[in-house]
Amino acid sequence: MNVDTVIWDKLSRVVMTLLILAALIWVAVLYFPLMHQNEAMRQQIVELDQRIEHEEMVNRELRLEIDSLQSDPKTVERLAREQLGLAKPNETVVRFGISH
Numbered sequence: 001m002n003v004d005t006v007i008w009d010k011l012s013r014v015v016m017t018l019l020i021l022a023a024l025i026w027v028a029v030l031y032f033p034l035m036h037q038n039e040a041m042r043q044q045i046v047e048l049d050q051r052i053e054h055e056e057m058v059n060r061e062l063r064l065e066i067d068s069l070q071s072d073p074k075t076v077e078r079l080a081r082e083q084l085g086l087a088k089p090n091e092t093v094v095r096f097g098i099s100h
Contacts, residue, residue: 068075080086087093 069079081093085093
């Protein structure tokens with residue numbers, strides 16, 4: 001009987017070890033996809049933060065341009081000359097450009 005007890009003890013240990021190993025594998029199989037999804041979401045957060053930072057910079061530049069157009073008549077005059085080709089009465093416009 002002593003031999004049977006030793007065999008059952010060893011068999012019980014092997015079964016318990018296999019059950020614990022199976023449980024760990026099951027947890028890993030469930031957890032690894034979540035880790036992958038979490039990493040993808042972190043990358044998306046980083047990209048969105050960079051995009052927000054860029055858009056905030058563009059917003060600041062546009063606000064400065066709006067303020068300049070509303071408060072500085074020389075800015076309006078410069079843009080009228082450069083973009084619309086306007087000139088003051090009796091003023092000669094000389095354009096320097098690259099010939100094609």
